[in-house]
Amino acid sequence: MNEPSPNSTDSASQPFTPKFDAAGLIPAIVQDASSGEVLMFAWMNREAFELTASTRLAHYYSRSRGKLWKKGETSGHTQEVESLRIDCDQDVLLLRVKQHGAACHTGYRSCFYREIVAIDNSVPILHVCEKEKFFDPAEVYNLRQS
Template sequence: MNQLSFNEQNLIPVITQEAKTGQVLMMAWMSPESLQISLDSGLMTYWSRSRNTLWKKGESSGHLQRIVAMQVDCDGDALLFKVNQTGAACHTGRKHCFYFSLDASQPEKPAFVITENPSLF
């Protein structure tokens, strides 16, 4: 824990990835407390910046994230968790949060669009 670099809000960014497929599910933040709770319980607990409180993923929805592995980047300022996801990871009900893609078909006017590939939802 002492080797991690938390930002000025005492938070560290976390990428959460499905262990079986490698699909990136979401990005969130952890405080030292939420990281310790996650490691102790084996279930992902984040820090909600909007609510300014601990956020146990799936507590109300049942869409839990069970930790399989944790990695730290080379600078110690970002975390990667591999999890077994139950249900949707995104608050929109989608499997993951990365369902927007850049439509570069009109380079002078690129736009973000919702990907229509059903396998992404």
């Protein structure tokens, strides 16, 4: 291992110059601040980032619905932002959050509840790794007939 060399770009404080893509979006990885579990992945536009930063509650931009959304606005499963990081190229965000309820709309705590297996000599399949759902999406999103 080599000793690091002095480098002017490595000073304690550096300018924040986030790079939004051609569609005005930046990817955001969301991690549970206490367990380290990766909970979800989403996109932010500048407005979503600014709302997230100012309210400390995660906001994203839905590409499919074409609009800003506050995480948990329907389910109540909000994300309190404990820290915001950005990567070396300033084109990806990492949010460390306190997740209320569950992150995934399926009811699982994390969106990454399935592992890809049997990938060497056969067609890959997915195995559900999580033991149980945290909530019932039919109930939370009012999909049930009453």
